[in-house]
Amino acid sequence: MESTTESEDKSFLRKIILKKGIIFVSIGILIRILMLFYYYYTHSIDLGKSWGDVGYNYNNYTSSIYPALTIMLLSFLRFISFGFIEVFAFWAFLLDLLTVLMFYFVIKNFDIPYKKFAFGLFLINPFFFLNNSFSLQNCGYHITDAIFFFFLFMALIFYPKKDNRGRILFYVFLSLSMAAKIYTIPVVGFFFLKFILEKDWKEMKMFLITTISVLFLFLIVPIFFGEDFISTFLFWNTRGETFIPFYIRLIPVSILIVIFLIFRLKKADLFEIIIFSIVVTASIMFFSNPFVRYFQPLIFYGILKHKEFFSFKLNLGIIKGKITVDNHIVTFILSIFAVALAYGVIILIFDPFYSSF
Numbered sequence: 001m002e003s004t005t006e007s008e009d010k011s012f013l014r015k016i017i018l019k020k021g022i023i024f025v026s027i028g029i030l031i032r033i034l035m036l037f038y039y040y041y042t043h044s045i046d047l048g049k050s051w052g053d054v055g056y057n058y059n060n061y062t063s064s065i066y067p068a069l070t071i072m073l074l075s076f077l078r079f080i081s082f083g084f085i086e087v088f089a090f091w092a093f094l095l096d097l098l099t100v101l102m103f104y105f106v107i108k109n110f111d112i113p114y115k116k117f118a119f120g121l122f123l124i125n126p127f128f129f130l131n132n133s134f135s136l137q138n139c140g141y142h143i144t145d146a147i148f149f150f151f152l153f154m155a156l157i158f159y160p161k162k163d164n165r166g167r168i169l170f171y172v173f174l175s176l177s178m179a180a181k182i183y184t185i186p187v188v189g190f191f192f193l194k195f196i197l198e199k200d201w202k203e204m205k206m207f208l209i210t211t212i213s214v215l216f217l218f219l220i221v222p223i224f225f226g227e228d229f230i231s232t233f234l235f236w237n238t239r240g241e242t243f244i245p246f247y248i249r250l251i252p253v254s255i256l257i258v259i260f261l262i263f264r265l266k267k268a269d270l271f272e273i274i275i276f277s278i279v280v281t282a283s284i285m286f287f288s289n290p291f292v293r294y295f296q297p298l299i300f301y302g303i304l305k306h307k308e309f310f311s312f313k314l315n316l317g318i319i320k321g322k323i324t325v326d327n328h329i330v331t332f333i334l335s336i337f338a339v340a341l342a343y344g345v346i347i348l349i350f351d352p353f354y355s356s357f
Contacts, residue, residue, distance in 0.1 A: 021116030028100070028123020032133050036093045039139045040086065051085060052138030058088045068222035069179040070144050077143070092141035096133055099149040103300075106156045112306040118328050122303055127335035127342070131293040142293075144181060151177035152184065152274075156300075159271060167206050174274070175214035183297070186277035188215075190265065194273060197266055249287040253280060275301040292342035302331030 043049050051058065057074050058081070066074070081088040104119045112118060122128065134140045155173035158166045178184045188211060195204040260268075260276055268276070275297060282294035311324040 021114065021118075021120045024120025024124050025116065028120060028129075029097070031124075031129070032093070032097055032100070035133055035140065036090070039089060043086075043139070050138040051089065052135060052140065053142050053144075054089050054092050054139040055085065057143055058085050066144060067179055067181070067219060069176065069218045070147055070181065073147055073180075074143070089139055089141065092139070092143040092146070095143055095146035095150065096141050099146050099153060100128075102150065102153040102157070106153050106300075107304070109157055109160045110304045112304060114328070118303055121328050121332050122299070125299055125332060125335050127338040128296055128299055130339055130342075131296055148177055148181040148183060151180050152297075155274075156271070156304075164206070167203070168210055171207050171210035172214060175211045176218070178211075179214060179218035183278045183281045183294075184274060186280045187274055190273045190277055191270065193261070194265060194268075194270070244287055249284065252287070253283045256280060256283060271304065272301070290345055292338060292345055295338075299331060299335060302327055302334070 043051070058078060077088060077091045081091065100123060103122055104115075107115050107119050107122075130140075132140070132142055132145060151173050155170050155177060158170040158173065161167065161170065174184060174187065178187070191207055191211075192204070195201070195207065257280060264276075265273070278297045279295065282297075285294045286292070306327055308324055308326045309330065
């Protein structure tokens, strides 16, 4: 009788372990919903509490740090908030939830095993969650990053498609991500060089026609209709001069680019180039405004580039099985260190800087 009970317990635990992907997905969605109620509750009992990035984007109708496309989308969200910041915070929550759910469709289109497990680990990834959903001090949503992720994930959904329609939509959404935020702009130069090296003139044609059209419409044309839009391209340098001179900030970025061009560009696929382009932009932004959160798209590379490192057998009595340490596990562990690094940068750089005023 005891043997039967023990066997049932083992079976039950094994079923839970095998369903870990679904469990992680459920936890990831639940904690985001709970955070929304937490923000509403804490702001209802403390009306003076800051709404953080949500409050800034709700109250600033124009901003020199955002391109025109993002400003237009923020204006639309303000319009359908009907004068209530709480409604605007709900749209921020919905965008955050929508983008993380979209990443499942990105995963489905990439050739990686354990898709539900990968998606579940992404949803509970501490670095991504703490940067886009969580905050005890204010409202943790970064709505403009969610807009950027929406277009980037749409691009990645179409990335594996080989037909002309799929390729064009990939370049359209990738260009819209550049127009929403500047993270992916270096892609233009790297893709251009990549297609020249490969003499892929058909791909070059699709890339140039779609990218130039979208960027001209959303980045160039707005400059002639509002003086603030030109400031978008100058903001990071102006901000960076507070910390480090421009020529010094260019040194690490230049080294990164040279190494990539010499040793990696020819072998890299377009997805790798996209992630590296974001790293280049993030490096410039980091030395102008030191936030580790700019590098969070590295998580996507860690999840979508499958690699098994090693495996071992686990025998803990009621829990037995083969444990494989792959890119998903490593990405999750490194994300924990990234959280510690992010807080370390805030403590070492921002606290002394602001206390000096």
